[in-house]
Amino acid sequence: MPPHSxxxxxxxxxxxxNVMLARVAGSLYWMSRYLERAENQARLIDVNLQLLLDFGExxxxxxxxxxxxxxxxxxxxxxxxxxxxxxxxxxxxxFMTFRLENPNSLASCIANARENARxxxxxxxxxxxxxxxxxxxxxxxxxxxxxxxxxxxxFYDQIKRYSHLFQGITVSTFSRSEGFEFIQFGKYxxxxxxxxxxxxxxxxxxxxxxxxxxxxxxxxxxHAVLRSASAVxxxxxxxxxxxxxxxVVEFLLFDDCFPRTMxxxxxxxxxxxxxxxxxxxxxxxxAPAIERFMAFLDKLSTLDVEDIFxxxxxxxxxxxxxxxxxxxxxxxxxxxxxxxIDMQAEIRFQQQQEQQQx
Amino acid sequence: MLFDQYQPENFFDEMFTRDQGVxxxxxxxxxxxxxxxxxxxxxxxxxxxxxxxxxxVTFTVYSDDKGTERIFPFDCVPRVISAEEWDVVEKGLIQxxxxxxxxxxxxxxxxxxxxxxxxxxxxxxxxxxxxxxFMHFEVPKNVYVHICGSDLIxxxxxRYLVLEDNLRCPSGSSYMLENRSALKRTFPExxxxxxxxxxxxxxxELLKVLQYCxxxxxxxxxxxxxxxxxxxxxxxxxxxxxxxxxxxxxxxVEGRDLLVRDYKVFMRTTAGLVQVDVIYRRIxxxxxxxxxxxxxxxxxxxxxxxxxxxxxxxxxxxxxxxVADDKVVYYFVPKMIKYYLGEEPILPNVDTYLASEPQDYTxxxxxxxxxxxxxxxxxxxxxxxxxPWAAKEEIETFRKMIEENPRNFIAQHPISLSRHPTWCDxxxxxRHIDLRPYILCGEKTVVTPGGLxxxxxxxxxxxxxxxxxxxxxxxxxxKD
Numbered sequence: 001m002p003p004h005s006x007x008x009x010x011x012x013x014x015x016x017x018n019v020m021l022a023r024v025a026g027s028l029y030w031m032s033r034y035l036e037r038a039e040n041q042a043r044l045i046d047v048n049l050q051l052l053l054d055f056g057e058x059x060x061x062x063x064x065x066x067x068x069x070x071x072x073x074x075x076x077x078x079x080x081x082x083x084x085x086x087x088x089x090x091x092x093x094x095f096m097t098f099r100l101e102n103p104n105s106l107a108s109c110i111a112n113a114r115e116n117a118r119x120x121x122x123x124x125x126x127x128x129x130x131x132x133x134x135x136x137x138x139x140x141x142x143x144x145x146x147x148x149x150x151x152x153x154x155f156y157d158q159i160k161r162y163s164h165l166f167q168g169i170t171v172s173t174f175s176r177s178e179g180f181e182f183i184q185f186g187k188y189x190x191x192x193x194x195x196x197x198x199x200x201x202x203x204x205x206x207x208x209x210x211x212x213x214x215x216x217x218x219x220x221x222x223h224a225v226l227r228s229a230s231a232v233x234x235x236x237x238x239x240x241x242x243x244x245x246x247x248v249v250e251f252l253l254f255d256d257c258f259p260r261t262m263x264x265x266x267x268x269x270x271x272x273x274x275x276x277x278x279x280x281x282x283x284x285x286x287a288p289a290i291e292r293f294m295a296f297l298d299k300l301s302t303l304d305v306e307d308i309f310x311x312x313x314x315x316x317x318x319x320x321x322x323x324x325x326x327x328x329x330x331x332x333x334x335x336x337x338x339x340x341i342d343m344q345a346e347i348r349f350q351q352q353q354e355q356q357q358x
Numbered sequence: 359m360l361f362d363q364y365q366p367e368n369f370f371d372e373m374f375t376r377d378q379g380v381x382x383x384x385x386x387x388x389x390x391x392x393x394x395x396x397x398x399x400x401x402x403x404x405x406x407x408x409x410x411x412x413x414x415v416t417f418t419v420y421s422d423d424k425g426t427e428r429i430f431p432f433d434c435v436p437r438v439i440s441a442e443e444w445d446v447v448e449k450g451l452i453q454x455x456x457x458x459x460x461x462x463x464x465x466x467x468x469x470x471x472x473x474x475x476x477x478x479x480x481x482x483x484x485x486x487x488x489x490x491x492f493m494h495f496e497v498p499k500n501v502y503v504h505i506c507g508s509d510l511i512x513x514x515x516x517r518y519l520v521l522e523d524n525l526r527c528p529s530g531s532s533y534m535l536e537n538r539s540a541l542k543r544t545f546p547e548x549x550x551x552x553x554x555x556x557x558x559x560x561x562x563e564l565l566k567v568l569q570y571c572x573x574x575x576x577x578x579x580x581x582x583x584x585x586x587x588x589x590x591x592x593x594x595x596x597x598x599x600x601x602x603x604x605x606x607x608x609x610x611v612e613g614r615d616l617l618v619r620d621y622k623v624f625m626r627t628t629a630g631l632v633q634v635d636v637i638y639r640r641i642x643x644x645x646x647x648x649x650x651x652x653x654x655x656x657x658x659x660x661x662x663x664x665x666x667x668x669x670x671x672x673x674x675x676x677x678x679x680x681v682a683d684d685k686v687v688y689y690f691v692p693k694m695i696k697y698y699l700g701e702e703p704i705l706p707n708v709d710t711y712l713a714s715e716p717q718d719y720t721x722x723x724x725x726x727x728x729x730x731x732x733x734x735x736x737x738x739x740x741x742x743x744x745x746p747w748a749a750k751e752e753i754e755t756f757r758k759m760i761e762e763n764p765r766n767f768i769a770q771h772p773i774s775l776s777r778h779p780t781w782c783d784x785x786x787x788x789r790h791i792d793l794r795p796y797i798l799c800g801e802k803t804v805v806t807p808g809g810l811x812x813x814x815x816x817x818x819x820x821x822x823x824x825x826x827x828x829x830x831x832x833x834x835x836x837k838d
Contacts, residue, residue: 019627021615119591122600122610126413133412280629335628340614343648343660350618350649350661357621357664 024123025182026336027116031124032186034113035132038106039163040194043228044070044201045093045106046156051224052089055217060088067092073197074104097148097155098139106159107139125173128166135162185272185331192265193324195252196317198228202245214244222248234258249313250305262320263300269327270297276335289330296323359392360399361779364786370516370776371788372437383440383836386551391435396784403434403781406540415536417824418594430533431829433780434545437791437811438552444807444835447510447518450705451795452803453695455506458523458682459799460698462502466493466678476697477690481714484765485687486735487526487643487680491650495667497676498571501799504674505564505638507531507809510705510793512776519708519773521792522688525679527640530810530830531560531796532598535605537810537832553837555807560796561605567800568606568636571672582635585625586610589641589657599640613641618661621668636672637662643677685734685768686712708773713764722769723760726753729769731760744820746772775820778831780813790814792822793833808833 048070052058058066064087071080071092079102084091097106114132121129138144138158148155167187174180202225222245226232229252238255239247255261273290308316366374373384380388391399410416410429418427439447464471465482466489472479482488507528509521538557542549565584572582588599590612603610609625617624617631624631639646645655650663665671681687689710692703711718711729722729726745733741743756760767777788795809811831812822822828 019609019625019629019632021609021611022626022628023612023615025628121414121591122604129414130412133414276628338626341617341660343656346660347649347653350647350664353621353661354649354664357667 020179020182022336022338024120025179026332027120028123028179028182029186029332029336031113031116031120031132032183033190034109034116035163035166036187036190037104037194038109038113039160040191040198040228041074041096041104041106041109042156042159042163043230044198045096046153047224047228049089049093049152050227051220054220060086063088069201071096073201076102076104093152098145110135110139110159110162123178125169127169127173131162131166131169135159135166138162181272181275182336185269185276188265188268188272189324189328191260192262192269193321195229195260195262195265196321196324198225199249199252200314200317201225202313218245219243225252229260231258231260246305246309249308253308254300254303254305256301263297266293266297266300270294273327273331276331280335287330287334289327293323293327296320360394360396361388361392361786364779364788366777366788369774369788369790370512370514372512372776372778372791373435374779383438383443387436387438387548390545390548390551399434399781400784402544403432406432406434406544409540409543410536414597415533416597418592418596428824430824431815432537432540433813433829433831434541435779435781435786436541436548436832436834437778437793437808438834438836439808441836441838443518446704447795448805448807450518450520450703451508451797451805453699453701453704454508454520454523454691455503455797455799455803457691457695457698458506458525459500459502461694462676462679462682463497463500464698465681466495466502471694471697474697476693477687481686481690481765482681485681485684487678487683489643489678489681492678496574496669498573498672499800501567501571502676502679503682504567504571504676504799506797506799507794508797510795511708511773514774516776518705520691520705521708522683522685523691524683524794525675526642526683527675528794528796529595529598529640530794530812531564531806532601533830534796534806534808534810534833535560535601537830541832552834554834555837557806557808560798560806561602563798563800563804563806564602564638565606565608567798568608568638568672568674570800571674572635573669573672575669576635578635583633584608584636584638585634587616587637587639587641587659588612589645593640595640602638608638613657613659616659616662618659618665621661621665622670623659623662623665634671636674638674643680646673646677680735683735685710685732686714686765689768708770711769713760713767713769718769719760719764722767723757725769726757728771730772731756731767731769733759734766734768742821744772772820775814778811778813780815780829780831782817787817789817790820790822791831807835 048066052066055062067087067089068077071077080087080092080095083099083101084095095102095105099105100108100111102108114136117124117129117132144155170183174183202221223232223243226235226243226248231252235248235251238251251258251261253262256263256267258264270293277290364374366376366378373381373388375381407429410432416427416429461471471477472482503525505528506523506525507530508523510518511521512518534557568584569582576582585608586599586603588596588610590596593599600610611625615626616634617626623634623637625634641657644652646658647660647662648655648658649660651658666673666677688707689712692707695701695703711722713719713722722731726743727748729745731743731745736742743752745753775790775792778791779786780789791811791813793809793811796806798804811833813829813831814820814822815827815829
């Protein structure tokens, strides 16, 4: 378990630091979430494109069966069907990469990350801004489509590289007293959420018979899941060469060392929640939403993969998504959000106050 | 050699004398540049501009609702001012700002300058930005203008003249700072021979002023809480607001981040409401508080003026300084200096005619095609007639406007502004420049050495403003 400095020491540092506008914290949080979302999308598309190559000749039905669950996993199926007649590699990957009508496309996510960063230009280092700006101009530029056609893998590698560069620059140049915890909380929350969607894709790929479970196709697909999470080598260290679906799920949900698992992300989220709440002493550290999230984390360290499959993987993933959404909503509304004021009411109130001043 | 073909022509040239000799303050720069090839110069200049674009050192020009980010074109040859020349300019600016702050205090209190008939009352009473509601209001430390950007030009004989004082929300100090950084990175060899006074303490001095002018009621143990109030990312000068906030280490806020309760101003933070003591506001008076000024302003903070009146927050610059920003009131500044300080102005005004004075009125209307006419309260080079270069229709339009509202217009003879070698595609040509030094008024009045030199990039143009195609240069004041 990677060590963290004592939360109390960090709180003392925070107290001395500049105050943070709620609006700024919110922008940092969303900047981070959108970029993490973009990276995960890039991984997903890249791996699934390569997976198809293993299958050789693929029929239209097979292509559709391969790609639609992926579109479905981010909730964009309806939008996709509005824009395209055919679900094949080209249409789906174009939709997921470039279309701005798709709020979860790479282009949309990067544009949103950059826009949030622009709102808080003065809070982030110039290197951080430049990376997001470069990523945005890359994907919007004419060259991008050309690169994508010529070699999709190189294209998605570049997207991942922008994300890694941004994260590296953030860790190296962003002061820990200026909202770092909001960036990290957003990143790990998004990553945990994306993990539920990644695992859920397998659920949507319906296998014709039970006998296909464990077969070559099934194994290849679970292998692709591991590759999307960059987890193949780490997995193999535990389970050697055996890609067995229960072990993949076990690894990606419960391992406490690999930085993309749900448990790891959850524990990082808990650490940053602690920092955020400690810096705001008036808010309730024992808020029910936080207690509930801690209970969920507890499950992740005590549940068994057999329990998951008995309950149903899809049901578990649904529940996890709800828990993640819940804690995100609580943290956002408590620390990063003030409801917009009713300008007219406020003006009237202040004019009354002015009368009293005379 | 880069300057071999350069012609000063019949203008005062900053770098060269009439007989092509190099002015002593430019000796070091000239020598260093003469060993640079045209290609090298061109590529270095482009590198600076690319760096500005990448880093977002830009301003936004709005036309047709779409904002385009542009850099302020930068020319690598610095404008150099000798220590002796600067000494006079500095003293002149300090004198001028001292008088202006005394003037503002006076007209918002006893109005002695009017009672003593130095300025006719109608000019103040009709001034667009005179805030009657703030008569007899005590501003912290009696400082009305904390930050001023006064525009200076040089005439045919090289005399420095004050063109105008910008003392509502003067901008450009961030470019002054970024230009210096850029030139140091691009042409370090220029700096090695010369001894240039640094400008990078501007944010420190600005913060000192802000903290000095905290409200009298402020009783905290730590420094007063100062913030920069910006209209937001869509404002053309947002880069500067964010830049200065970052350099000073203080928060940058928008109207929506502030809340007034109990006549105090608070920021909405992740830790709840935190009180604000001083606001460096880059929003004009009109948009500052929709409960008092323009009700349609979405940029301001309802109740801010209440808090200001209650003495719980200071504003830099204070409310009401716009009356001295008026080009008609400008006419009287030399008289203010004599009246309040008993001194002759060190820096003269440009000779000005007031359309509201009968004899000037006739003269102006008879000579519209020879004069520069300006409206009293426009900025950015707009609302201006350049008589000798204007079309007949434009002249007639101005004639009608002057006849309808003479109070709103002044006129001046076109000044043959000084010129400076400026890179034009592949060689140097002379272009007209001005100078905007920044004056900070706190416990002391401090003038940052140099300021922003703006260049009118179009051949023959006298308009230097960024919004109309101007560029800028690094400005040097030599140590000795």
